[in-house]
Amino acid sequence: MKRSLLLIGLIALAVCLSVTFLTGCAKKAAIKEEPVVTQEQKPAAQAPAAVVTDDREARERALREQALRDQAAREAAAREAREAAEREAKEAADRAKKEAAAKQAAILKELQIPDIQFDFDKYNLKPEAREILKTGAAAYLKYREYKLVVEGHCDERGTVEYNLALGQRRADEAGKYLGDLGVEKERIKTISYGKEMPLDNGHDEAAWAKNRRAHFVVFPPVQ
Amino acid sequence: MQELKRLAILTLVLLVLFGAERVSGKVYIDIDSPSFQKFPIAVTDFKPLRPGQANVELPVWFSDTLGRSLALTGYFHVLDERAFLEDQAQAGITAEGTRFSDWVTIGAEYLVKGGFQEDGRELITEFRLFDVVNGELVVGKRYSGKPDDKNRMVIQFASEILQALTGEAGLFDTRIAFVKKSGSSADIHTINFDGSDLRKITNYGALTLSPRWSPDGRALAFTSYKDGNPDVYLRDMASGATQKIVSYAGMNLPGSWSRDGGRLLLALSRDGNQEIYDMNVGNRLLQRLTRDFSIDVSPVRSPDERRIAFVSNRGGSPQIYIMDADGGNVRRLTYEGNYNTSPAWSPRGKKIAYEGSVDGRFQIFIIDAEGGSPQQLTFGGSSHESPSWSPDGRYLACSAHGYGRSRIEIMSANGQNVRVLHEGNEGCQSPFWSPHLR
Numbered sequence: 199m200k201r202s203l204l205l206i207g208l209i210a211l212a213v214c215l216s217v218t219f220l221t222g223c224a225k226k227a228a229i230k231e232e233p234v235v236t237q238e239q240k241p242a243a244q245a246p247a248a249v250v251t252d253d254r255e256a257r258e259r260a261l262r263e264q265a266l267r268d269q270a271a272r273e274a275a276a277r278e279a280r281e282a283a284e285r286e287a288k289e290a291a292d293r294a295k296k297e298a299a300a301k302q303a304a305i306l307k308e309l310q311i312p313d314i315q316f317d318f319d320k321y322n323l324k325p326e327a328r329e330i331l332k333t334g335a336a337a338y339l340k341y342r343e344y345k346l347v348v349e350g351h352c353d354e355r356g357t358v359e360y361n362l363a364l365g366q367r368r369a370d371e372a373g374k375y376l377g378d379l380g381v382e383k384e385r386i387k388t389i390s391y392g393k394e395m396p397l398d399n400g401h402d403e404a405a406w407a408k409n410r411r412a413h414f415v416v417f418p419p420v421q
Numbered sequence: 422m423q424e425l426k427r428l429a430i431l432t433l434v435l436l437v438l439f440g441a442e443r444v445s446g447k448v449y450i451d452i453d454s455p456s457f458q459k460f461p462i463a464v465t466d467f468k469p470l471r472p473g474q475a476n477v478e479l480p481v482w483f484s485d486t487l488g489r490s491l492a493l494t495g496y497f498h499v500l501d502e503r504a505f506l507e508d509q510a511q512a513g514i515t516a517e518g519t520r521f522s523d524w525v526t527i528g529a530e531y532l533v534k535g536g537f538q539e540d541g542r543e544l545i546t547e548f549r550l551f552d553v554v555n556g557e558l559v560v561g562k563r564y565s566g567k568p569d570d571k572n573r574m575v576i577q578f579a580s581e582i583l584q585a586l587t588g589e590a591g592l593f594d595t596r597i598a599f600v601k602k603s604g605s606s607a608d609i610h611t612i613n614f615d616g617s618d619l620r621k622i623t624n625y626g627a628l629t630l631s632p633r634w635s636p637d638g639r640a641l642a643f644t645s646y647k648d649g650n651p652d653v654y655l656r657d658m659a660s661g662a663t664q665k666i667v668s669y670a671g672m673n674l675p676g677s678w679s680r681d682g683g684r685l686l687l688a689l690s691r692d693g694n695q696e697i698y699d700m701n702v703g704n705r706l707l708q709r710l711t712r713d714f715s716i717d718v719s720p721v722r723s724p725d726e727r728r729i730a731f732v733s734n735r736g737g738s739p740q741i742y743i744m745d746a747d748g749g750n751v752r753r754l755t756y757e758g759n760y761n762t763s764p765a766w767s768p769r770g771k772k773i774a775y776e777g778s779v780d781g782r783f784q785i786f787i788i789d790a791e792g793g794s795p796q797q798l799t800f801g802g803s804s805h806e807s808p809s810w811s812p813d814g815r816y817l818a819c820s821a822h823g824y825g826r827s828r829i830e831i832m833s834a835n836g837q838n839v840r841v842l843h844e845g846n847e848g849c850q851s852p853f854w855s856p857h858l859r
Contacts, residue, residue: 319738319739319760355781355783356739356760356762356778356783357719357763357776357806358600358630358631358807358850358851359631359688359732359762360716360718360719360762360763362651362674362718363672363688363690363716363718366671366672366690367716387670388671389649389650389651390651390671391628394602394605394607394628394630
């Protein structure tokens, strides 16, 4: 009796344990499986199919894919090379342009004669003005395709009309001297602005001295 | 111009009701006398011509506007109405209705009365000028027109008063052209003699200088840099049509016209030197008048056209010279000072106005065209430049610069009665008085 009771108890325990174990396992499996199915989706589902296909087909496809990849790589390389060439050409052009502009700027700078000053109601060229014009004339003899305009200006004192005449005379004197130094007459134009375009709007001798001037404007050749 | 013509026609149509003819030719005022004193004149408020009209503004408007216009001429002292003795409510606007003794007592020599009648689109006015001392009518006029014509009616009668008392019609139909700078451009403007109606004539965004009215007032010659070079243009003032008429290399500046408008003096640098030329405006042919290796500029004709005054620095500094019309017989006119420019020959031919340097500034002088001692007209801390005579020779316009302001001014030919026509921050320069534009 005692043995049979023990056996029944053992069986019952075993059943209980196994039920507990089985149900516990079933629960765990259900929880784990779900995310796997949802995450792997088709490839996971097809994977068994790939295994089913035969090896030759797989190799062929791999080759084709490789070929496609190679072609894409070649095209990318060609594009990069082309772009690099273009970039380089553009940079070279820019460089050339910059160099030309710099050269042009250097020429213009060389041709830019600084303003020369005059005494009140005078149009004779002072010694320092002659020196400036000599340097300027040399530049115009070097770059013969450039022309220039000589502007004559006066200070604010005195008549509009007399100052227009005086400014014209200042421009003409400077222009004539450049002509004497060999610059062709046809390349020199003169214009007077009288007292109408002061450089300095002040009303003292410092301003007036600046305004009694001949100003030189370079005219590059028409391209 | 058209409006002026319309008023002129109105004036012809108007009935000259009053016996003004007996004063024609008689000049009451010798304004050239050195002892000239302003004439005391009274202007009463105007009255409705028909009883019952109740316009409260017009009676005072007429008397104020006419009084101001008369005062503007510099010839009249307009009496303050608070001094009036005559009972204005009782008095009439005719000689019969006027107690002349009341006006003699307060020192008036002349008296203006008038009336108006306004019905919607028509305005009728009557003006009467009385000689108070003799108790008689000097001139009376009746005008009819639109209500907008009232200003011109007043100015027309102010001209009648001047005509009757001075022998000349005054300057109400004249304008002054001048140059107004704005930054690096300058444009020609015109303004009425009384400072009203400023108009911008050119608008090139370039330097435009030296306006010169043609003798009939229909055209204006000037120099403009609008195409780069200072060239001479001619503008028709009615249509605005403008043509380039002189464009030699270098400087091209207009001088004065001949009386018939057929010739225009010019200062040009085309022959390598600033010289004076006389141009036939019709065929543009030039006659060169000066041959001197110096600056010759700013030529003006004498009214008889026999001589030309101009500026030259052939003596070492800019001075006024006179030559015969053909360029011969050159003689120097000014000797005082080291900078004398901008000659303007008076319409009566005897005087030349110019600007000269005094203590670092410029002032206006006049000198006898035959030579002699100059008389200084302007003084003070401002510079005065570019004199231009009124067509009757009784006023001078000039520009004035100083203390950061720039003005166009008018003064009597003796330098008195200075009046500012226009004022600005930037340069106002080169005024040039028109002929009569009526």
